[in-house]
Amino acid sequence: MDLHAKFRNLTPNAHADLQYYRDALDYVFSNDEIRNVALSGAYGSGKSSVIRSYENISEKRTFIHISLAHFDEQGKRAGSELEPSKIVNDLEGKILNQLIHQIPAKNIPQSYFPIQNNVSKKRHIVLTAAIIGFFALCVYVFWFQRWTATIHALCKSPVKTLLLYTADPYWRLAGIAMLLLLCGIGLYYFLDAYGLRRIFKKIDLKGAIGIELFATEEDSYFDKYLNKVLYLFDQANADAIVFEDLDRYDVTLIFEKLREINDLAYSRTKQGLRPGRKPLRFFYLIRDDVFTSADRSKFFDFIIPIVPYVDASNSCDQLLEQFDAAGFGNTFKRRFLQDVSLYLSDMRLLSNIVNEYIIYHGRLSDSGLTTQPDRQLAMVIYKNLYPGDFDLLQHGRGYVFALFENKRILLENLRKQIGTKIDRLREELTLFEQEQLKNIDELNALFFPLTEEIAAINGVNINGLSRTDLVKQILQNPDNVSYRSRSYTYRLDVATKKTSMEADQEYLRRKKILESREKNQQIFRNEILSLEQKKLELATLSTQELLRQLDDETEKGFWTPPSLPYERAEYYQKIQDSKNFPLLKYLIRNGYIDENYAAYISYFYPNSLTAQDRNFLLALSNHTPFDYDYRLNRPDAILDRLDTSDFVRRELRNFDLLAYLLNHQSNKELQTWFRACDGNREAYQFLIQFWRTGRERSYFITAIYTYEPTWFQTWCEDGLIQSAEWQMFALDILYTFKLVPLRKINKENWLTDRISSDRNFLMIDQPDIQKLVFSLQTLKVQFPSIDYRKEIDVPLLQAVCQENLYILNFSTLRTFMELYWDIPDNEIASRSYSYVLERPECPLSQRILGNMETYATVILHENTARFSDDESAVIHFLNCEELAEEFKLEYIQRMDTTIEDIDSVKSRSLWPELITQCRLKCTWQNIADYFASLCEVTDELPSELAAFINSGSEKLHWSYSALNERIGEEAAIQLRRAVLSNTTISLERYRSILSSMTVKYDHFPITGIPDNRMKIIFELRMMPMTARNIAVIRENYPQLWNDFVISTSPTKLLELIGNEEITLSREELSSLLEDSRLRIITALSLVDTSQETISIKGKSYPPTVKAKIIGSFFNSNETSILLQSFDQEDSLVRATFLPYAKNHTDLIIIAAKSIQYIPIEVYAACLSDFTVSDAMTLRQYLTDKNFEIACTESKKPKFPDTPENRIILNYFKNQHWISSYKVQNGFIRVHPTKK
Secondary structure, eight states: OOHHHHOOOOSOOTTOOOTTHHHHHHHHHHOTTOOEEEEEOOTTSSHHHHHHHHHHHOTTSOEEEEEOOOBOTTSOBTTTTSOHHHHHHHHHHHHHHHHHTTSOGGGOTTOSSOOOOOOOHHHHHHHHHHHHHHHHHHHHHHTHHHHHHHHHTSOSSHHHHHHHGGGSHHHHHHHHHHHHHHHHHHHHHHHHHHOSTTTOSEEEOSSSOEEEOSOOTTSOHHHHTHHHHHHHHHHHOOSEEEEESGGGGOOSHHHHHHHHHHHHHHHHHHTTOSTTOOOOOEEEEEOTTSSOHHHHHHHOSEEEEOOOSOOTTTHHHHHHHHHHHTTOTTSSOHHHHHHHHTTOOOHHHHHHHHHHHHHHHHHHHHTTOOOOHHHHHHHHHHHHHOHHHHHHHTTTOHHHHHHHHHHHHHHHHHHHHHHHHHHHHHHHHHHHHHOOOOSHHHHHHHHSOOOSEEEEETTEEOTTOOHHHHHHHHHHOTTSEEEEETTEEEEOOHHHHHHHHHTOHHHHHHHHHHHHHHHHHHHHHHHHHHHHHHHHHHHTOOHHHHHHHSOHHHHHHHTSOOOOTTOOHHHHHHHHHSTTHHHHHHHHHTTSSOGGGGGGTSOOOTTOOOHHHHHHHHHHHHTOOOOTTOOOSOHHHHHTTOOGGGGGOGGGOOHHHHHHHHHTTOHHHHHHHHHHHTTOHHHHHHHHHHHHHTTTHHHHHHHHHHHOTTHHHHHHHTTSSOTTTHHHHHHHHHHHOOHHHHHHHSGGGHHHHHHHTOTTTTOOSSOOHHHHHHHHHHHTOOBSOOOOOTTTSHHHHHHHHHTTOBOOSHHHHHHHHHHHHOOOHHHHHHHHHHHHHHOTTSHHHHHHHTOHHHHHHHHHHSOOOOBOOOHHHHHHHHTOTTSOHHHHHHHHHTBOOOBSOGGGSOOGGGHHHHHHTTOBOOOHHHHHHHHHHHTTTOSSOOHHHHHHHHHOOSOOOOOHHHHHHHHOHHHHHHHHHHHHHOSSSOHHHHHHHHHTOOOOOSSOOOOOOOHHHHHHHHHTTSSOSOHHHHHHHHHHOGGGHHHHHHHSOHHHHHHHHHTTSOOOOHHHHHHHHHOTTSOHHHHHHHHHTOSSOOOOTTOOOOHHHHHHHHHHSOOGGGHHHHHHHGGGSOHHHHHHHHHHHHHTHHHHHHHHHHHTOBOHHHHHHHGGGSOHHHHHHHHTTBSOTHHHHHHHSSOOOEEEOOHHHHHHHHHHHHTTSEEEEEEETTEEEEEEOOO
């Protein structure tokens, strides 16, 4: 793979896309007024890449870069703890230092600041020769005499000859000249290189001359050497000087200093003091927040914002792109990269993370370790964010290591909390187990103060009831309990006894235990099992899982661990306050960084013993045992260092070690280990706790059976195996062993009894049904009650039912009916037999149909509900030959089903109970069949049959012929007479039944029937109008004469009268004429049949009938009666009576005088036939007394204007009883005669 594609450098990109940036930068360089330019953006946004890329394409422009970044190990800016003035002085020095070293030395010969230049070899030779020549000339000039003497003292030789020339004094003069020349040349080069101000800062001429050679430290470089600083910037002659990372110091004073330099340079340019120099432009690569908005725009002449190449929104894409290029395209979970990228927005950081991951992955993969890519990357991210803490982690120190230590402390606290809860629940269970009573009913039976001999409850004898059932019945029926004393029966005061019982503190205590036990015993057991399992799971709980279980307050404490030795709390706080801390929390909270961090940062040597394993061996040597769940990485390596004798030691008890021995079937070591455990309760606890971990279960159970098979029973009966976990233990036995081993383990049937009594035993997740059922059959398990979970335990329960591994009782009946047929609980109690017959092939149905006596006992004696089975199921049950009669009778008493046909029940001895309980459909067939079965015994309707008829609402369609045909004519006659004479059948049902009897009696044979029932017989025309029936009515039911005539046939009565078969008495006739139910035309016809007058006295005849009587059959002796009632009579009666009165004025006069009353209409009608004397006499009896007043007094009474009044007043006027009258406004005003 191309290394350039695999790795990424961390330098700025010199080939970045400059779209829009280039235009802005070109504009800056085209405008000489723009001198201070800001490229603003966040760290890592690409500011350096932009300026480098622009520099790369701007070949004619010169850029000088001054970078001032410097960080400590955790990202804190260097110098942040110094005074701002010292920081600025330091920065100025760094700026000058970097500036000087980027300007050729030859361009700044007058620089005050020394520059170390590279000197060529030739120059070194020349300089060396000049120095040697200088010293040689000094010797020659200043020691000339000695030089000359030395030459003359030499032996004669060509050299001496040559040197003699130098002994000439003229050559000495030449040497002096050469010496002066060399000194001048040396002084020139010295002054050119250093200048005078480098040597002397200040010359004091006041008195003695003083020369200051060193500057004071308090002065700023720019202030102290302003001219030389300007000189350096002038000599740089760059198009732009780029300042990078000045913002990291958070000191704005340095920006002010630089702007001051820039302004001075600009002023010098305008004054012509910088001829031929380029405009001095400063580029500042800074964060956006260095200045406030106002200061920012005022300070800079132009601001170019840099849009970040990478931020939280696209860093994931950058990571994916770089990993794709490095060959890790589909290695990581995309969600993980998306999450961590939210915290990463620096391109350099992303690139370095990718680079380091490639190297770590390659090295660790080569060592043979299989690592998870996400976790590997998480460790690399952590290393980049917190390199110092990463280094400490490798030495067992630092913040992350402290978190893992804090986790251990939290887990220990959680174990203690769970242990406390378990102890409390076990105490509660101990109280439950110590209570010998089964339920509240038994407790009531024990404490209820009953010394009396109970005679009956609700009027029912209670012989044969146990004390528990007796007390239960008493408490359920407190107002209907009687007891016997000295042959007398008294009512038992149940309320007082109950109050006395409930005042007993011992009773209340035990009642509370029983109520809690019934409700919570299994809940507590399950909770203990759950807590034990949770406690075991804590040993393997990862940090991620732990954090999910902690509440907010506890989790907050997790992230603030106690300081480790030699570490300060401030260090931890520094990490927690850092901006990257949320990412670190994310990595730890989601399990990407955990206790197994060593696998992702260290090279692995396969045959080495880890530190944990070494610690275990040290603990073994020091007799300081670790927890059982202490993690061993190389149990095989530990075993190589152990002797057989070590296996009896307590310190060796370790889950990993035991699991290794079981897995590798190290029989010798296991036998030694188990032998050491025998009889040791603490050792048993270790083995049981190992079993609870679920590791090597099959091997473990087999090993127990092989070495100590009695341990199974011992552990269960001694309480070492908790009730909440016993099921799992038993399942391991059942799954592991078959016939012989199971029978051997099941000594004295302890396992059978324990399983059978556990109603929750079959609530098993993912059971091996075939193996489990076979084992249960081997043990001959019979469950009396079973609890299960819908949709989870169904297949197992079906298998249990198939093999009849249960006792048939109401509890198991309910369970399996819910299981197979999903029947509501109320229907299980009431309709179980219907479901059984609907599904006869079901194993439950076959069990029931083959054990009907047991089934009947269950539903009748273990259940108080009423039955509502289908009719076919009821008939099948009642006709079952295997069932005793008593079961059937009890079933009938509690069933709500109605049977259509009584003949479908074969046993006639059940018929009376069916009729009594009204469990038959009320049809004439059932009534007839039942009556026919008893008609030889009685002619009366049995009371239960009458009650049965009353219970029905259907109309009975029993015709005469159909009834005769079904039960025979004689029985039919008996049934009809029995129904007609019965007085207990309700009137409504009486009417309904008779209405369907198609029978009529010309001579009604029954007497003594109540009037209301006889009326129904009349209405239904069962007793037609015959002379014989009239005789029956006159003799037996005279009070019903009208009802009989009107309800049957008045027309037929007229016919009988016309045929002279009967004659009506005056009373019979009057009674009929007064009855409003009789039709008027019929009444008139009856009047015509009369052979004598008909009295109207005290009668309320209809007006038509009364008018008929007045016209033809009036008794003149009753004239006064009619006069008195005339004004209240109907107009028809009055109109009929007036002609009668006119024709019988003598009778009217007599009657009026006798009663001293005469109606105005009658007086007016008869006035012309009255004598004057009679008229005057009767005048005073008129109903309106104003007539008498008008005739006898001088008053002017007023009368209504009616024809009768005018007739009377005209008569009075003619008789001169009044003078006149005048009609006005509907009234008549009478004027009396003058007296």
